[in-house]
Amino acid sequence: MVGDSVRFAVLGPLTTVLCGHERKIRGSLPRTLLAVLLLNANTRVSSDRLIEVLWGDKPPATASSALYNHVMRLRSMLGEGSRIQSSAGGYLIRVGSGELDLxxxxxxxxxxxxxxxxxxxxAAHETLTAALALWRGDPLSDLPGSGTPDGRLEQLRETRLQALxxxxxxxxxxxxxxxxxxxxxxxxxxxxxxxAFHRQLMTVLHMTGxxxxxxxxxxxxxxxLVEEFGVEPxxxxQTLHQQILKRETVRAATGGTTAPAGRADIGAGRVIGQLPTDVRAFVGRGNEMATLLSVAGDSPDDGVPTGVVTISAINGMGGVGRTAPAVHMGHRLRNRFPDGQLYIDLQAHTSGPDPLSTRDALNWLLRSLGIPPQLVPATVDGQVMLYRHRLAGTRTLIIxxxxxxxxQVRPLLPGTSGCLVIVTSRERLAGLDDAHTVTFDILPEPNAVTVVRRxxxxxxxxxxxxxxxxxxxLC
Structure with missing residues (x-):
């Protein structure tokens, strides 16, 4: 054990410091592997997720054994074989207090x-100054490719701006x-x-004459704002602007928005209600629904349920009923999401068109959120950013x-907490870290008979x- 002499840093170029000396982690794949594990320190990351990050949509046939080899290589580079541990179909890195800047x-x-x-x-000034001093540049900026192996990076950038x-x-x-x-x-x-930054600048310039x-x-x-989004401040x-025009006293900066303004306020004020009609003959599934609702929190004392819940069918079997419990659950919880409920069929297992592309799915969701078509960004990255900014600070249910x-699912997840996402699929979607999965089997015959009679x-x-x-x- 090296103990207190170990220091990992991800808020900037990836750095691993051992015994007071920087140790280079050689090779792009081990560095990316280390980055993902550190971003989820002390939490299991599934092998499926790690394979997806390392090799994208087309992993090699030997991906599982290659991942194991890279883990072994990374353990050797760190010089601590027990720090990276196997855990229930994935890996985690143990990080102690004071060993990671994040x-x-x-x-x-x-x-x-x-x-x-x-x-x-x-105290606020001193503490936030200390937090910002930990930044050494964009997180993991020296990784190859996009340098974004985890969706948390965008959240970290936003947290830094709010700290500023x-x-x-x-x-x-x-x-x-x-x-x-x-x-x-x-x-x-x-x-x-x-x-927020512009309001603060307007304020301090006015206060200093x-x-x-x-x-x-x-x-x-x-x-x-008018040129890029077609919206007014x-x-x-605008109220602050009028105060300055009238030379009124502005005593404090106006900071701290929940989401980057100029994006989150586009289409604001719309309350979306897209849940399909609840199933009239919904019966059975008592154990599965109890599990789903316990995960989501089905009583006012549980607070606002957030996170991701996936509903999967056993052995990829279709027809066992995934959409019905998802919609039924949505109706049970809809009052706890006053900012709206979104529903989209990603068409993975339908007899009609091919599955929706990420671009088409995001375009539909943005249009549902009230974004005019001419303001939907042309690139997928731009669509993801606008979608997450629009949802930031809201309590929205998404099916x-x-x-x-x-x-397919990951770009459609909100970037911050407050929303609940329910995903249905024939697959287990093991690559969605921290998602709660409930598997549905064939409806028992007594329940099925009840459905037929109803x-x-x-x-x-x-x-x-x-x-x-x-x-x-026969069915």
Missing amino acids: PEFLDLCDEGRTAAGEGRWT EGRFEATVQLGRPGEVIGELLALTSEYPTRE RQVESLEAYRRLRNE SPET LDNATSAA VTGPDRIPADHSAPRELIA
């Missing part, structure tokens, strides 16, 4: 937000608005449609029906007639 960063951000919420501005907003507000509350003007000028240039520059900052923001920003693979009517079939059982056997 949890330290997140803990400091939480402490800073708490201090700001309680008006302890000195919080530190700026703390600085202003401490009576030092002039200190942050330079940083805000740079950030509004880097993020030209992020309204630079009203003309403050109004110019608003003009630049409005031009960017948010009411909050992804008939999914073909984890790769559909046909109570008096159509005599009580002791064998026709329902014969029909069920």
Whole structure:
């Protein structure tokens, strides 16, 4: 054991420090493997997910054995054979307190937000400054390819921006608005449609007597939003603009939006209700539904259920009923998601067209969220970003029906907590880490008979007639 002398760093180029000296992890695949394990430190990552990250949609036939070999190689490079452990069809890396910059960063951000919420501005400033000091550049920026082996990277970037907003507000509350003007000028240039930074810049310029520059900052923001998205600044920003025009006193920075403004406010105000009609003859499935609802939280005391629940059929069998319990569950929970319910059939196991592409699925979801077609980004990456920004800070229920693979589902997941996603598929979708899976088998005969009698009517079939059982056997 090397103990306290080990330090892993992911908030920037991937670095592993052992005994005070940087140790190079050679080879792109071992480095990517280490990155994914560190982003999920002390949590199992399935082998399917790791294979998908390392080799994409077309892994080699020997992917499982190759993954094992890369794990062995990485263990050798780290010099600690027991740190990376096999666990239930996957691997995890053990990381102790103080050995990884990521949890330290997140803990400091939480402490800073708490201090700001309680008006302890000195503590908020100091804590958020310490959190931001852990960043050495874009997370894992030296990895090959896209450098994004895990969807958490976008969340981390957003957390950093919110930490910056919080530190700026703390600085202003401490009576030092002039200190942050330079940083805000740079950030509004880097993020030209992020309204929180522009509001903070407008505020500090106004507070330091630079009203003309403050109004110019608003003009630049409005031009960017109109040109890129065809929308006006948010009411909050417009109100601040009017205060500055009237030379009213603005006492504090207006920071901390839930999602990047200029994106999340597009189509805002729409409440979507796309759940199909609940099944009239829904019977049985008591154990499975109890499991699903316990995962999601089926009582007000459980709080708002969030995360991903997958409903799969045993052995890839179709026709056992996955959509019905998903929709039934959605209706049970819909009141707890006041921002709307989305439903989309991904067409993986239908007799009609091919499965929906990621682009087509995102286009449908964005249109459902009220994004005008002319404002839907042309690239898939842009669609994913806009979709996640639109859902950020909302409580939305999303049903992804008939999914073909984890790769098809992953871009359709929200980037932050607050939403519940229900996925149905014939496959187990093992590559969706942290998803709760419930497997459905054939409906037991007594329940199936009940369904037949409810559909046909109570008096159509005599009580002791064998026709329902014969029909069920044929089905």
